[in-house]
Amino acid sequence: MTRKYIDCRAYPSANHCSVALCADSEEELLEAAVQHAVAVHQHKDTPELRTQLKELFKDGTPPLEAPKVG
Incomplete structure (x- = not known):
């Protein structure tokens, strides 16, 4: 079974x-x-x-460092 993740750091928001x-x-x-x-x-x-969130799922675990945005 492959873990899945979603990382808010990849999607800038007002509250960082x-x-x-x-x-x-x-x-x-x-x-x-x-x-x-x-x-x-x-x-x-x-x-x-729910559909939008599922489209943002990635396989594995989140990286320690924040993803590059932009």
């Missing part, structure tokens, strides 16, 4: 979020990412948000 989430399943990662997006970034939990 440095959270990276990873999980053993896409379903578990999606639930954590949705909770984070709603609580921290004030997104609404919609089917569109």
